Amino acid sequence: MITVGLTGGIACGKSSVARYLATLGAKFIGADRLAYKLAKPQKILWQIYVSRYGEKALNPDRTINRPYVAQVVFADEAELKWLNGATHPVLRRAMEREIRRHSRSNTRILFLDVPLWYEAGWDDLAPTVWAVYADEETQLKRLLRRDHVDEQAAKLRLSAQMSAAEKRDRADVVIDNSGSWDETREQIDAAFAMLSED
Numbered sequence: 001m002i003t004v005g006l007t008g009g010i011a012c013g014k015s016s017v018a019r020y021l022a023t024l025g026a027k028f029i030g031a032d033r034l035a036y037k038l039a040k041p042q043k044i045l046w047q048i049y050v051s052r053y054g055e056k057a058l059n060p061d062r063t064i065n066r067p068y069v070a071q072v073v074f075a076d077e078a079e080l081k082w083l084n085g086a087t088h089p090v091l092r093r094a095m096e097r098e099i100r101r102h103s104r105s106n107t108r109i110l111f112l113d114v115p116l117w118y119e120a121g122w123d124d125l126a127p128t129v130w131a132v133y134a135d136e137e138t139q140l141k142r143l144l145r146r147d148h149v150d151e152q153a154a155k156l157r158l159s160a161q162m163s164a165a166e167k168r169d170r171a172d173v174v175i176d177n178s179g180s181w182d183e184t185r186e187q188i189d190a191a192f193a194m195l196s197e198d
Contacts, residue, residue: 001102002109002195005125007117008132009164010157011142013177017132017188018113024192029098030113031091038094039064048086074156088120095125109195118170119162130191131171133164134178 008014
């Protein structure tokens with residue numbers, strides 16, 4: 001099984017790249033999807049959020065109030081560090097279980113979709129890392145359009161993560177998604193073809 005880390009800065013288009021890779025036959029484990037499952041009422045991440053933030057962290061239906069938590073952690077670097085420290089080990093264990101499950105199946109190429117790959121220090125989970133990149137101006141425009149937040153909130157989110165440029169510089173393969181989707185797709189096709197030859 002070929003295992004590849006897939007990361008990228010916020011609003012760089014990593015999800016679009018992942019969806020296209022799936023059409024090429026790649027399998028995925030998504031850290032965000034795992035986190036969503038583990039944050040359902042009474043699950044382990046839910047308990048972490050509630051123990052830290054109390055009832056403010058909950059919607060009326062007892063699900064996590066994600067906009068509230070985002071507002072808190074993106075405005076306070078120490079709080080974001082605490083939350084990552086509390087949640088990343090839980091997510092890593094879940095990720096490792098999923099990797100083992102895929103390794104026992106017929107999965108040929110497995111991507112680990114992890115936005116905070118480098119921040120979490122998960123370099124040892126895959127020998128190769130792909131980073132989806134977009135320049136900062138493009139990121140900001142996409143983030144404003146996607147999340148319907150004001151410019152100050154968008155810039156706070158961008159500054160709370162490692163820059164897309166640093167992820168680009170650390171990655172083994174870079175998919176530059178600053179231009180047209182056709183240009184991005186050509187890069188994905190070429191990189192995936194090299195993987196498939198291994």
